[in-house]
Amino acid sequence: MFVTRKTLLASAIAAALTVASPLAQSWGPEAKHIILLIGDGMNIEHEIAASRYLYGSDLGLSFHRLPYKGNVATWDVSTYKYWSGGVYDPNAIVPSLGYDPDKGGARPYPLGPELPGSEAYLKAKATDSASAATAWATGYKTDDGNLAWLPGDPEGGALKTVAEQLREMKGYAIGVVSTVPFTHATPAAHVSHNKSRNNYHAIGTEILTVTKPEVVIGGGHPGNDGTPTFNYISGTDYDNFKAGAHAAEYVFVERAPGVDGGVSVLAAAQQAVMEGKKLFGLFGMEGGGNFDSPEPNDLPATPLVSQATRENPSFAEATLAALKVLSQDPDGLFLMAEQGDVDWANHANDFQRMVGTMKDLHDGVQAVIDFVNQPGDAVHWGNTLLIVHSDHSNSYMRNKARMPAGDLPTQVGVGSCGYGGPACTYPDGEVTYGTTGHTNELVRVYALGAGANLFHKYENKWYPGTRILDNTHLYHVMMEAAGEPQASPLKLK
Ligand SMILES: [Zn+2]
DSSP states (O other), X not given: OHHHHHHHHHHHHHHHHHHOOSGGGGOOSOOSEEEEEEETTOOHHHHHHHHHHHHSSSSOSGGGGSSEXXXXXXXXXXHHHHHHTSOOOTTSBXXXXXXXXXXXXXXXXXXXXXXTTHHHHHHHOOOOHHHHHHHHHHSOOOOTTOBSBOTTOOTTOBOOOHHHHHHHHHOOEEEEEEEEETTSHHHHHHHOOBSOTTOHHHHHHHIIIIIOOSEEEEEOOOOSSSSXXXXXXXXXXXXXXXXXXXXXXXXXXXXXXXXXXXXXXXXXXXXXXXXXXXXXXXXXXXXXXXXXXXXXXXXXXXXXXXXXXXXXXXXXXXXXXXXXHHTTOTTOEEEEEEETHHHHHHHTTOHHHHHHHHHHHHHHXXXXXXXXXXXXXXXXXXXXXXXXXXXXXXXXXXXXSOOOTTOOOOOBTTTTSOTTSOOOBOTTOSEEXXXXXXXXXXXXXXXXXXXXXXXXXXXXXXXXXXOOEETHHHHHHHHHHTTOOOOOSOOBO
């Protein structure tokens, strides 16, 4: 019986998650549900730091238990040109010009050694979130700042994204979630097309009135204090949603004073399901329009992360609301959900905030695993691919002291660093930071479910003698997992 088989799968996954068995490799073949969760600006040192704070051990986060684990090079066309003397030819790519394992390492530190001279090499030039998301969303490399648009900004250079293709070819419902503005680079690269990530109003209008994903949940709210700031959504789009101009198609929910955002976004999702509508949730409004980041407390042996406000949903709540709506579509779903504040914390070298945002991502991944594990529905590991990834590294952070659970380093500038101010500092040296910018360090990818084994076939392809993947390989894994393999537009020299 279906339910019995489902229950067996659920216990199989529970077993896989506790003993890290390679069960996923025998599952598949087709993923009807593709869930891509992103920690923006996250690398393995941040993962270890958050894991030590929460559990006192190095790799104890929810996504560390996924059976596929890999390392990904994240360079974009701007990085490549920096090292190649300004030349980029998609028909004659030399991967080591984008990322050279002999200079940066075949594995990210501390999984591999820190090579002499690697810090300067890795800090020299790195991708941004727009070109990184474009790589896995389209299979193309592009310039810094481009959203699903060809390098060099040609007219008509818009690229169809994985979300758009799966909707067109397979009828998938598509959605994006972010804890930073919904028009920010990572969500925008999946559901809009622009030569510049900074064109927030045009990006928002394209997302909400042209692409019209089944779910959009993110930051960018103009504020509730009577003097709205339309940084991330145009006044026209906001007013139209508020006045009900899109009510026939979308359930609209927004941050409201004294209202629990987790409850309201899930209630709106429930309403969208009942009425057969799409969902637009607009929250955030901390300094940059983002959700207020969770805050860890310095309580040795009793780790505790508090929410700054209940007016925003947590990353897990926003992601569950999206899945609730998207999973109604019998054809399948594509969801990209991003914890975007990991990157913002790292730009500020703000360790405490970084730990809070990592806990938020960790909880979101666990919520997705629990959602898929639920018996009695059509979403199970035999037809669902979960990928957890990061778009690029940031801050060249190094854990110098082994902090026990609940313990935080002595930090100067808690809550006040960043947003243009000075970065936080660590007088006792428990952690060090090498930059307030992105780095070209390898990032991790974790996967489970239908098609997760496809990652293996890209190892050793671009970087012989290593297991390093390229970020464009994620696009090909997702498309092939969905039963629609695509030829790469990139050729190696
Ligand atoms: Zn960044």
